Amino acid sequence: MASEPFSLTGSGNRADTGFRWMAIGAASLVLLILGLIALTMTNRSLPVLSRMGLDFFTTRRWSAPDGLFGALPFIWGTLYTAVIAVALAVPVSLAVALFITQVAPPLLKRPLVYVIDLLAVVPSVVFGLWGVLVLSGRIQRVYDRVHEGVAAMPGFLIPVIVLAIGAGLLLTSRRSLVGWVLAVGGLLLLLYFLVSGRSIPPLVFGPAAQGRSFATAGVILAIMIVPIITSLAREVIETTPATDKEAALALGATRWEMIQASVFPHSKGGLVGAVMLGLGRAMGETIAAALVIGSSLGQVTLDMFASGNSMPAVIANEWGEAESLHKSALIALAVTLFLITIVVNLIASAVVRRSMARSAGRA
Amino acid sequence: MRTLNRMIPTTRILTATGALALALLPTACKSKDKPPEGAEKAAEGDRGGAPQAGGEKPASGAGGAVTLNGSGSTFQKGYQEASIEEFGKASSEVTINYGGGGSGKGRQDLADMVVDFAGSDSAYKEPDLAKNKGGPVLYFPILLGPITLSYNIDGVDKLQLSPQTIAGIFQRDIKKWNDKAIAGDNPGAKLPDAAIVVVHRSDGSGTTDNFTKYLDAAAKGTWKLKSGSTVEWPADTQAGNGNAGVAQIVTSTQGAIGYVDLSDAKASGLKYASVKNQAGKYVEPTAESAQAAGDGIEVKDDLLFSALDPKGDGSYPITYQSWVIVYAKQTDKARGEAVKSYLKYLLTDGQRLLPELDFAPLPKGLQDKAVAQLDKVQVAP
Numbered sequence: 031m032a033s034e035p036f037s038l039t040g041s042g043n044r045a046d047t048g049f050r051w052m053a054i055g056a057a058s059l060v061l062l063i064l065g066l067i068a069l070t071m072t073n074r075s076l077p078v079l080s081r082m083g084l085d086f087f088t089t090r091r092w093s094a095p096d097g098l099f100g101a102l103p104f105i106w107g108t109l110y111t112a113v114i115a116v117a118l119a120v121p122v123s124l125a126v127a128l129f130i131t132q133v134a135p136p137l138l139k140r141p142l143v144y145v146i147d148l149l150a151v152v153p154s155v156v157f158g159l160w161g162v163l164v165l166s167g168r169i170q171r172v173y174d175r176v177h178e179g180v181a182a183m184p185g186f187l188i189p190v191i192v193l194a195i196g197a198g199l200l201l202t203s204r205r206s207l208v209g210w211v212l213a214v215g216g217l218l219l220l221l222y223f224l225v226s227g228r229s230i231p232p233l234v235f236g237p238a239a240q241g242r243s244f245a246t247a248g249v250i251l252a253i254m255i256v257p258i259i260t261s262l263a264r265e266v267i268e269t270t271p272a273t274d275k276e277a278a279l280a281l282g283a284t285r286w287e288m289i290q291a292s293v294f295p296h297s298k299g300g301l302v303g304a305v306m307l308g309l310g311r312a313m314g315e316t317i318a319a320a321l322v323i324g325s326s327l328g329q330v331t332l333d334m335f336a337s338g339n340s341m342p343a344v345i346a347n348e349w350g351e352a353e354s355l356h357k358s359a360l361i362a363l364a365v366t367l368f369l370i371t372i373v374v375n376l377i378a379s380a381v382v383r384r385s386m387a388r389s390a391g392r393a
Numbered sequence: 394m395r396t397l398n399r400m401i402p403t404t405r406i407l408t409a410t411g412a413l414a415l416a417l418l419p420t421a422c423k424s425k426d427k428p429p430e431g432a433e434k435a436a437e438g439d440r441g442g443a444p445q446a447g448g449e450k451p452a453s454g455a456g457g458a459v460t461l462n463g464s465g466s467t468f469q470k471g472y473q474e475a476s477i478e479e480f481g482k483a484s485s486e487v488t489i490n491y492g493g494g495g496s497g498k499g500r501q502d503l504a505d506m507v508v509d510f511a512g513s514d515s516a517y518k519e520p521d522l523a524k525n526k527g528g529p530v531l532y533f534p535i536l537l538g539p540i541t542l543s544y545n546i547d548g549v550d551k552l553q554l555s556p557q558t559i560a561g562i563f564q565r566d567i568k569k570w571n572d573k574a575i576a577g578d579n580p581g582a583k584l585p586d587a588a589i590v591v592v593h594r595s596d597g598s599g600t601t602d603n604f605t606k607y608l609d610a611a612a613k614g615t616w617k618l619k620s621g622s623t624v625e626w627p628a629d630t631q632a633g634n635g636n637a638g639v640a641q642i643v644t645s646t647q648g649a650i651g652y653v654d655l656s657d658a659k660a661s662g663l664k665y666a667s668v669k670n671q672a673g674k675y676v677e678p679t680a681e682s683a684q685a686a687g688d689g690i691e692v693k694d695d696l697l698f699s700a701l702d703p704k705g706d707g708s709y710p711i712t713y714q715s716w717v718i719v720y721a722k723q724t725d726k727a728r729g730e731a732v733k734s735y736l737k738y739l740l741t742d743g744q745r746l747l748p749e750l751d752f753a754p755l756p757k758g759l760q761d762k763a764v765a766q767l768d769k770v771q772v773a774p
Contacts (some may be wrong), residue, residue, distance in 0.1 A: 091625065092625065093619075093624065093625035094621050094622070094623050094624070094625075095618075095619035095620060095621040095624055095625070096619065096625065098625075162641075163641075167645050239590065239629065239631070240590065240631055240642075240646055242631070320595070320634070321634065324631060324632065325595030325631075325632035325633075325634075326626075326628050326629070326630065326631070326632065327625060327626055327627075327628060328625075328627075328628040329628050337631060337632075343595075347595045347596040347597065347634065348596065348597045348623050349597070350494060350495035350497050350498050350596060350597050351495050351496065351497035351498075351596070351597025351598060351599070351602075351622035351623065352497065352597055352622075352623075353497075353518065353622075356623075
């Protein structure tokens with residue numbers, strides 16, 4: 031037995047063949063189900079798409095009594111809240127992951143990991159209810175302060191500050207992506223102010239009518255995706271070879287310099303993947319978003335303190351009482367969401383592959 | 394450890410609001426607690442008898458019990474729950490489940506024969522009737538109830554509104570509480586110079602449907618948003634999920650006004666406005682003024698009607714109604730009989746439960762017609 035060469039295709043081993051077909055069957059079943067779902071959903075969304083055409087994606091009137099369905103505000107709301115959530119969650123997640131892997135004493139490490147993983151299994155409705163009952167009532171005052179503060183500043187101040195931070199980061203490292211984004215963004219804001227005399231920041235942080243808004247949804251979604259991003263980031267960071275880290279430390283690097291020089295380059299691809307997974311979850315989240323986003327119609331605005339709506343929230347809210355064409359419009363929303371998440375995931379895997387190839391090439 | 398300690402108050406708040414949680418969420422799931430059709434039929438086949446009213450509890454639960462499932466209107470859910478409890482005391486062999494989910498879901502479930510009866514605040518649309526798997530249906534009106542205009546402004550404890558003013562407020566033509574139109578409805582009242590926050594339903598809802606139908610009829614010419622279970626609300630309005638969700642926002646927002654059914658408005662301790670009816674009188678929403686609205690209605694042969702915008706001095710104008718819908722042909726003897734006896738209870742003995750639940754009982758004429766219609770329910774021998 032032991033001397034026989036191991037062969038995957040050998041017909042002599044019935045268990046192997048059986049396992050092979052079972053694996054192929056399971057794998058193709060997943061694809062088949064996915065394909066069928068896509069097919070029936072697209073099919074059922076045809077009535078509204080043939081009626082609205084591309085207007086479905088580009089107009090903002092959503093009126094069931096008039097038979098008009100423009101999904102732009104919901105597409106915008108989904109993307110905007112997800113971006114806010116990721117912007118809030120990524121720094122926190124990275125910091126926590128670095129703390130756990132590089133800084134925390136071993137005694138603290140296990141309970142910390144446990145608590146964060148626990149956060150990941152809290153049902154989203156719990157976050158949603160906390161958001162609507164506790165957070166949204168209190169956060170409105172914060173929004174008002176921010177708006178008043180931003181509006182009271184001279185129009186050039188914020189662009190200049192942003193520009194200065196960006197420039198500062200670029201001075202320390204010319205390759206800092208954040209530095210480039212802030213510097214270019216600050217410059218553009220400043221130019222816009224000089225040309226038009228208007229300042230963008232008070233528009234982004236508008237007056238808050240109440241506490242349920244894009245920003246609140248972003249905060250709740252951020253809390254929900256922190257554990258996912260953190261635990262993935264932690265696992266990725268832990269794969270950094272000890273020799274890399276020791277080499278950096280041996281050259282006299284501080285802990286932060288070691289992280290910059292060894293940990294980040296090694297785990298960049300995995301970290302991007304973690305962030306993209308978080309983004310995907312934030313876009314698909316239904317109940318929590320539905321409870322705190324405010325459910326306003328027709329909002330395509332940069333004002334993050336305004337109430338809006340997102341695709342999954344609209345589906346959850348309106349499905350129960352929807353009639354034929356309205357139902358078709360909601361299914362079309364689901365198809366759109368499906369497509370957007372696929373695109374995000376494709377981009378994510380492309381980024382991961384590229385940065386992995388790059389780090390492998392450099393190593 | 395600190396993190397854990399901080400989590401505890403949150404958990405406690407959440408437990409305390411468990412009931413609210415259910416009201417806030419769209420219950421989009423099908424009634425899962427229903428056992429498979431075949432298994433249940435087989436169990437009934439062994440026995441083949443009608444449920445005995447007032448009988449003793451079944452010894453084991455293996456034989457003798459009939460389970461009826463209903464779903465739909467959340468408006469009538471309070472009445473269904475109270476009736477199920479009372480009816481269960483009299484007929485312990487019949488178990489009834491009523492899941493909410495909204496009128497639309499109830500009608501769909503009945504059309505697919507997933508449930509034995511549907512609760513609905515509106516009728517099937519003509520083209521959808523043909524899709525009903527079990528043939529023609531019968532409508533049994535069971536209650537009337539008022540939709541309040543609940544508001545939250547400090548210093549204003551009495552508010553009167555005409556349909557035109559309500560339409561103006563909800564389509565954001567009127568944005569301040571001291572607007573001329575509101576002042577005109579409330580001579581002598583002190584109204585603050587505060588912004589109005591309009592709150593509506595975020596979910597598709599029979600309450601929205603009836604409220605907008607009312608404005609479409611009573612504020613003709615002024616109201617531009619048409620009617621439906623969801624309409625195109627202006628962007629600068631707020632939305633809550635379910636009656637409880639709207640009530641919660643109104644409670645917590647100064648200057649807010651929203652439409653909420655009477656029992657939820659009372660449960661949340663909200664103030665609500667008197668509304669000008671067809672006779673030009675301002676009437677407060679109560680079980681009595683809703684019943685008065687029922688006296689003036691015209692009922693068609695199929696027992697379909699609308700109690701919105703009724704005649705009569707004492708009628709509250711935004712009064713709506715709810716039906717139980719069943720198939721005229723009941724194919725299963727035991728279940729058919731149980732449906733009939735439960736319907737009879739809802740239409741007769743159960744009616745006395747309604748005022749306490751802030752609903753209005755059916756007017757006598759309508760009740761008689763509905764009871765007479767019970768004979769049209771044919772149960773297979």
